[in-house]
Amino acid sequence: MTEFLKSRIAEDKAIVEAALKEYLAYTDPGFAVLFDSMRYSVDAGGKRIRPFLVFEFCRLFGGKIEAAIPFACAIEMIHTYSLIHDDLPCMDNDDLRRGKPTNHKVYGEATALLAGDALLTYALETAATNDKVSSACTLEAVKLLTRAAGPRGMIGGQQLDLIGEKEKYQLPTLRRMQELKTGELIRAACLLGVIAACGDDAAKIAAQGYAGGIGPAFQIIDDMLDVTSDAETLGKNVGMDAVCGKTTFMTYMTLDEAYSAAKILTESAVASVKNYNKSDILCEFAEYLLNRKN
Amino acid sequence: MTEFLKSRIAEDKAIVEAALKEYLAYTDPGFAVLFDSMRYSVDAGGKRIRPFLVFEFCRLFGGKIEAAIPFACAIEMIHTYSLIHDDLPCMDNDDLRRGKPTNHKVYGEATALLAGDALLTYALETAATNDKVSSACTLEAVKLLTRAAGPRGMIGGQQLDLIGEKEKYQLPTLRRMQELKTGELIRAACLLGVIAACGDDAAKIAAQGYAGGIGPAFQIIDDMLDVTSDAETLGKNVGMDAVCGKTTFMTYMTLDEAYSAAKILTESAVASVKNYNKSDILCEFAEYLLNRKN
Numbered sequence: 001m002t003e004f005l006k007s008r009i010a011e012d013k014a015i016v017e018a019a020l021k022e023y024l025a026y027t028d029p030g031f032a033v034l035f036d037s038m039r040y041s042v043d044a045g046g047k048r049i050r051p052f053l054v055f056e057f058c059r060l061f062g063g064k065i066e067a068a069i070p071f072a073c074a075i076e077m078i079h080t081y082s083l084i085h086d087d088l089p090c091m092d093n094d095d096l097r098r099g100k101p102t103n104h105k106v107y108g109e110a111t112a113l114l115a116g117d118a119l120l121t122y123a124l125e126t127a128a129t130n131d132k133v134s135s136a137c138t139l140e141a142v143k144l145l146t147r148a149a150g151p152r153g154m155i156g157g158q159q160l161d162l163i164g165e166k167e168k169y170q171l172p173t174l175r176r177m178q179e180l181k182t183g184e185l186i187r188a189a190c191l192l193g194v195i196a197a198c199g200d201d202a203a204k205i206a207a208q209g210y211a212g213g214i215g216p217a218f219q220i221i222d223d224m225l226d227v228t229s230d231a232e233t234l235g236k237n238v239g240m241d242a243v244c245g246k247t248t249f250m251t252y253m254t255l256d257e258a259y260s261a262a263k264i265l266t267e268s269a270v271a272s273v274k275n276y277n278k279s280d281i282l283c284e285f286a287e288y289l290l291n292r293k294n
Numbered sequence: 295m296t297e298f299l300k301s302r303i304a305e306d307k308a309i310v311e312a313a314l315k316e317y318l319a320y321t322d323p324g325f326a327v328l329f330d331s332m333r334y335s336v337d338a339g340g341k342r343i344r345p346f347l348v349f350e351f352c353r354l355f356g357g358k359i360e361a362a363i364p365f366a367c368a369i370e371m372i373h374t375y376s377l378i379h380d381d382l383p384c385m386d387n388d389d390l391r392r393g394k395p396t397n398h399k400v401y402g403e404a405t406a407l408l409a410g411d412a413l414l415t416y417a418l419e420t421a422a423t424n425d426k427v428s429s430a431c432t433l434e435a436v437k438l439l440t441r442a443a444g445p446r447g448m449i450g451g452q453q454l455d456l457i458g459e460k461e462k463y464q465l466p467t468l469r470r471m472q473e474l475k476t477g478e479l480i481r482a483a484c485l486l487g488v489i490a491a492c493g494d495d496a497a498k499i500a501a502q503g504y505a506g507g508i509g510p511a512f513q514i515i516d517d518m519l520d521v522t523s524d525a526e527t528l529g530k531n532v533g534m535d536a537v538c539g540k541t542t543f544m545t546y547m548t549l550d551e552a553y554s555a556a557k558i559l560t561e562s563a564v565a566s567v568k569n570y571n572k573s574d575i576l577c578e579f580a581e582y583l584l585n586r587k588n
Contacts, residue, residue, distance in 0.1 A: 030467075088407065090407060114379075124436070
């Protein structure tokens with residue numbers, strides 16, 4: 001990763017984390033446990049890829065970061081809620097996430113369930129109260145987010161994933177599941193940046209093209225790393241997909257084929273934005289995702 | 295209950311149920327299980343009090359029912375999601391609701407969790423895509439709903455309720471918990487009706503006054519019925535609050551005191567709307583809630 005990209009990722013991360021801290025502050029002691037548990041998982045962090053995409057698409061189309069901040073926070077809260085609910089005993093039953101005990105291990109299942117519900121609802125309140133753009137743009141953002149996170153988006157993908165634990169997927173179903181489960185929020189992130197910048201239809205098409213490339217490429221590389229990486233580099237156990245008998249892109253492709261597919265997708269992402277001035281950060285980011293080691 | 299009120303409740307119920315059926319239809323077989331489970335709980339029905347309030351406040355202020363339908367469906371979906379999550383083993387662990395097996399008993403815990411998440415998200419998508427009112431009004435509705443259902447509203451109340459299972463509440467905390475857990479959605483329902491009718495500030499004050507009366511009155515009567523009714527009339531087990539050692543209004547009041555308090559609250563609700571033309575249906579509804587037997 002170049003210094004340029006590294007410092008921009010760090011800058012965007014700092015912006016979203018400062019804003020999340022403010023949104024999740026509370027003054028009312030009655031809500032302390034609930035907000036503590038919400039903050040616990042939001043603070044657990046990660047790369048903040050979705051907020052980065054919101055900010056960078058906003059910048060690309062000349063928008064102000066202030067207008068993108070509520071949307072970036074909203075999408076990160078939605079991502080976090082999905083992880084909290086995913087980790088619950090009735091779903092993946094995970095005790096650890098990014099090396100820390102999962103939410104329900106710390107706060108109990110009932111509060112973890114409510115913290116997830118609260119983050120989803122509060123995310124949409126945060127997006128809906130964005131007053132740095134017009135009402136029409138704010139409403140467009142809320143429509144986009146609810147559609148992307150809902151039953152015909154992320155939740156639909158999670159349901160397909162549940163079914164896939166019992167039956168082996170065919171490749172088109174696997175693609176569709178991934179597209180819904182993780183692709184929809186990535187697409188929403190890119191488009192939210194455009195909306196924050198009041199971008200036109202051409203800008204939205206560019207954002208969709210970029211997301212349509214990096215989304216599936218990201219997932220293919222994820223599946224490859226589970227086979228090729230080691231626990232120390234990856235920061236989580238490797239080989240788990242094979243152990244769990246999970247259908248992944250590795251079920252249907254060799255490593256070479258998978259990398260080629262991810263490379264073509266990355267190139268299509270780059271092609272979608274490269275004619276815009278100052279798109280180098282997004283082009284570089286797509287390449288970084290392709291060649292990442294964790 | 296007069297025939298007038300009875301037929302209006304039935305009419306409003308039919309409208310919201312037909313619309314919910316349409317919203318929850320699916321054409322994509324990949325989503326069948328998820329939408330089936332969402333519909334299962336939405337169809338389980340109940341009195342549809344919240345949609346009734348949306349419709350009647352819309353009518354009171356001269357709005358068109360078409361404009362209120364998406365909001366009425368949204369609030370009923372949010373109410374239903376809260377019941378699905380409430381019934382989960384990590385919360386109240388209920389096997390039955392309104393005489394039918396709870397969602398997780400039929401579809402399993404994982405799908406029930408997702409069905410709740412999906413209903414919440416889809417509710418807000420449904421509200422946000424209401425194109426029968428202006429963008430500004432739609433956005434106002436989304437802000438209201440997310441605030442009412444979120445961590446400083448319904449979810450905050452549920453968290454207080456969880457805490458209250460371990461420690462005995464004082465009366466002000468009990469009031470606050472109820473205000474958040476059930477009062478906020480009732481208030482939102484009344485206000486959504488006003489928003490659908492493009493009502494002015496005076497109309498909103500009237501709606502808030504009405505909700506501020508019937509909300510707590512409803513809860514007091516609920517607590518009284520648990521003591522005074524029988525299982526057949528009530529349609530659920532009675533005396534459960536005492537068995538569970540739950541703090542209710544009955545912990546702090548005699549039956550006479552409780553009824554007096556509920557009566558005063560009902561009168562204040564009636565007073566808030568009675569000067570408006572055609573408010574008789576809402577006045578009658580408040581009286582019906584006060585004197586209901588189930």
